[in-house]
Amino acid sequence: MDKQIIIKLKKTFEDYAKEVEGVEFWFARELQILLGYDKWENFLNAIEKAKIACKNSSHDVNDHFPDVKKMVEIGSGAKREIDEIMLTRYACYLIAQNGDPRKEEIAFAQSYFAVQTRKQELIEQRIAFQERLEARQKLVASETELSKLIYERGVDDDGFARIRSKGDQVLFDGCTTAQMKSKLKVPQSRPLADFLPTITITAKNLATEITNFNVKKDELQGENSITKEHMQNNAGVRTLLVRRGIKPEELPSEEDIKKLERKVKKDEHKIANNSKHKKEIKH
Numbered sequence: 001m002d003k004q005i006i007i008k009l010k011k012t013f014e015d016y017a018k019e020v021e022g023v024e025f026w027f028a029r030e031l032q033i034l035l036g037y038d039k040w041e042n043f044l045n046a047i048e049k050a051k052i053a054c055k056n057s058s059h060d061v062n063d064h065f066p067d068v069k070k071m072v073e074i075g076s077g078a079k080r081e082i083d084e085i086m087l088t089r090y091a092c093y094l095i096a097q098n099g100d101p102r103k104e105e106i107a108f109a110q111s112y113f114a115v116q117t118r119k120q121e122l123i124e125q126r127i128a129f130q131e132r133l134e135a136r137q138k139l140v141a142s143e144t145e146l147s148k149l150i151y152e153r154g155v156d157d158d159g160f161a162r163i164r165s166k167g168d169q170v171l172f173d174g175c176t177t178a179q180m181k182s183k184l185k186v187p188q189s190r191p192l193a194d195f196l197p198t199i200t201i202t203a204k205n206l207a208t209e210i211t212n213f214n215v216k217k218d219e220l221q222g223e224n225s226i227t228k229e230h231m232q233n234n235a236g237v238r239t240l241l242v243r244r245g246i247k248p249e250e251l252p253s254e255e256d257i258k259k260l261e262r263k264v265k266k267d268e269h270k271i272a273n274n275s276k277h278k279k280e281i282k283h
Contacts, residue, residue, distance in 0.1 A: 005104060005108075009104070009105065009108045009112075010108075010112065012034060013026075013034060013108075013109070013112060016030050016031070016034060018086075023088065024088070024089055025086045025087055025088050025089075026086075026087045026092055027070070027084055027085070027086065027087070028043070028047060028084060028085035028086075028087055029070075029082075029084060031043075031087060031092060031095070034105060034109070035095070035096065035099060035103075035105050035106055035109055036103050036105040036106070046095050046098045046099060047065065047085065047087075047095060049098045050065075050091060050094035050095040050097070050098055051065055051094075053094045053097070053098070054090070054091065054094055059090070063088070064087070064088045064090050064091040064094075065085055065086075065087060065088075065091050066085070066086050067083065067084075067085055068084050068085065068086055069081050069082070069083065069084065070082055070083075070084035089113055090113075092109065092113045093110075093113035093114055095109075096109035096110045096112075096113055097110060128198070129260050129263070131198055132197075132198045132201065132254070132257065132260065133257065133260060133261065135198050135201040135202050135205065136193060136194070136201055136257050138202075138205050139193055139201050139204055139205040139208065142205050142208040142209050142212060143164065143208055145212050146160070146163075146164075146208055146211060146212050146215075147160050149212060149215050149216065150163065150215070150223070150226055153215070153220065153221045153222065153226065154221065154222055154223075155222065155223045155226065159223045162223070162227070163223065163226055163227045163230050164177075164230075165177045166227050166230065166231050167204075167207060167208075167211075167230045167231060167233070167234040168180065168192070168204075168234070169231075170231045170234040170235045170238060171200075171203065171204065171207065171234040171235075171237065171238050171248055172248055172249040173238070173247065173248075173249050175249050177192055180192055180249065183249075184196075184252075184253035185253065186253065190256075193257075194256060194257040194258060195253040195254060195255075195256060195257070196251075196253070196254065197251050197252070197253075197254050198254075199241075199246065199248075199251070200248045200251060203237045203238075203241060203248060204234075206233075206237050207230065207233040207234040207236070207237045208230075208233075210233040210236075211226070211229055211230045211233050214229055214233075215229065
């Protein structure tokens with residue numbers, strides 16, 4: 001496809017983009033024209049096929065193809081209401097995939113929406129990575145504080161390990177830390193939390209924070225009293241999760257947190273190098 005045509009089509013598609021509450025979308029009747037469909041009925045058929053593909057991909061059709069009403073001018077300043085559909089970027093991508101790629105508009109749209117959708121996925125993925133890293137760092141901090149607190153109250157490192165293990169056993173409905181490691185295929189030499197999803201890491205942190213608070217507030221002493229406190233807090237957190245349909249012991253493992261840290265550092269290194277390279281070019 002000629003470069004000038006690509007530039008023209010890119011500008012056209014971007015000019016028709018709308019945004020509501022941070023969500024980018026296109027109106028179906030405008031996309032119909034952009035994709036070269038002469039008849040609305042034919043374009044509706046393409047939309048219906050796209051909806052089926054959306055549903056088969058386990059996405060909520062209503063999130064990507066919401067029906068709306070729109071006022072249009074019909075001449076002499078008069079207006080009337082027509083049926084319209086708001087299409088997210090993903091919806092537009094699915095519609096383009098059902099079109100004829102021999103048409104320049106369709107061929108462009110297939111690549112345009114695919115690339116942009118992938119960028120959105122990468123942004124969301126990185127944000128999820130960051131949230132998981134932050135949750136893990138908070139858990140490390142709260143467990144470090146607990147370790148210091150109980151050491152001051154006559155509990156050694158082995159006692160801390162037992163307290164934490166008892167808490168895990170309650171949180172995971174009777175499964176010990178070792179059993180959860182085996183279930184999730186976590187190396188025995190690595191912390192279980194490095195392979196847990198964000199929600200479980202956050203749950204462990206909340207239980208630990210409550211334990212820290214009550215150990216100080218109630219001036220708890222010795223391994224037995226602190227173990228009892230920590231188990232009660234994990235039980236409370238588990239009850240909350242289960243009420244919301246979440247069973248920590250049934251959630252799958254996630255990517256090694258250490259790998260995520262290396263990915264983030266690698267990305268930061270690339271950004272720094274790219275910025276430096278651009279600065280050198282300017283000079």
